[in-house]
Amino acid sequence: MLDVIPLPAFNDNYIWLLRLRGDQRCWVVDPGEAAPVQRYLQTHDLKLEGILLTHHHADHTGGVADLAKPGVTIIGSLQDVYRLPPLNLQVTAGDRFQVLGNTVQVLEIPGHTLGHIAFYFPEQEPPLLLCGDTLFAAGCGRLFEGTPEQMHASLQSLAQLPDSTQVFAAHEYTLKNLEFARQVEPDNARLKARQESCQALRADQQPTLPSSLELEKATNPFLRVAQPSVMAAAQKYSSNPDLQEATEVFAIIRQWKDSA
Numbered sequence: 001m002l003d004v005i006p007l008p009a010f011n012d013n014y015i016w017l018l019r020l021r022g023d024q025r026c027w028v029v030d031p032g033e034a035a036p037v038q039r040y041l042q043t044h045d046l047k048l049e050g051i052l053l054t055h056h057h058a059d060h061t062g063g064v065a066d067l068a069k070p071g072v073t074i075i076g077s078l079q080d081v082y083r084l085p086p087l088n089l090q091v092t093a094g095d096r097f098q099v100l101g102n103t104v105q106v107l108e109i110p111g112h113t114l115g116h117i118a119f120y121f122p123e124q125e126p127p128l129l130l131c132g133d134t135l136f137a138a139g140c141g142r143l144f145e146g147t148p149e150q151m152h153a154s155l156q157s158l159a160q161l162p163d164s165t166q167v168f169a170a171h172e173y174t175l176k177n178l179e180f181a182r183q184v185e186p187d188n189a190r191l192k193a194r195q196e197s198c199q200a201l202r203a204d205q206q207p208t209l210p211s212s213l214e215l216e217k218a219t220n221p222f223l224r225v226a227q228p229s230v231m232a233a234a235q236k237y238s239s240n241p242d243l244q245e246a247t248e249v250f251a252i253i254r255q256w257k258d259s260a
Helices: 035-045 148-158 174-184 189-202 213-219 229-240 246-259
Strands: 002-007 013-020 024-030 049-050 074-077 089-091 096-099 100-107 119-122 128-133 167-171
Touching: 002 035, 013 167, 024 167, 049 229, 100 148, 119 148, 148 246, 174 229, 174 246, 189 213, 229 246
Parallel strands: 024 049, 049 074, 074 089, 128 167
Antiparallel strands: 002 013, 013 024, 096 100, 100 119, 119 128
């Protein structure tokens, strides 16, 4: 079994460190800065074997240069190859490779950026999804490069993964996302319970991640745009009672969140 360990970075980033119990090798995902990784490696006497990059933004790649020692494998999107640090392996949708003896499947999920990818570990129990800035706990990333249609399609593709999939997003945005989600669905009981649970975690300085795909599908408005309650909220916000197509509802909810 893989242990997935959060290394806080900046104000609200998580660098995820992957290791096998009893094994001194490890990988990290989206190291925006090197220092948290270097401290953990030194404290636990670990050897960095590789780096996974979901997209090119500096708060996900800024630490790579200081961590990229000889023998460290760096993997990222072929589409973003000219905007990422030098890669040892350039991957596209459907590619598979091994990390610490575990199969990793590459998913292309454009929207936040055009070359954004996710790393899916289907053989873990439960499966693991390292999704960068596409799917957040109770939210999704801003559309810096892609369109609402692209982001909606990306999220819907992630929603097809097993409900038990553990979701490791790259930011601790959960409480703000839950506040907005309750504006959209104030009568969602699962959402209210999740907000209370996450407030308790943060009060104890604990991460709200990982979440599960089942929980996201029950409480994340960006995965629920076909639900009547979310559709009605989008219609009210946009003053458009004819708004029904899922992609259009998604676009309105994203616009609403951006202005919140």
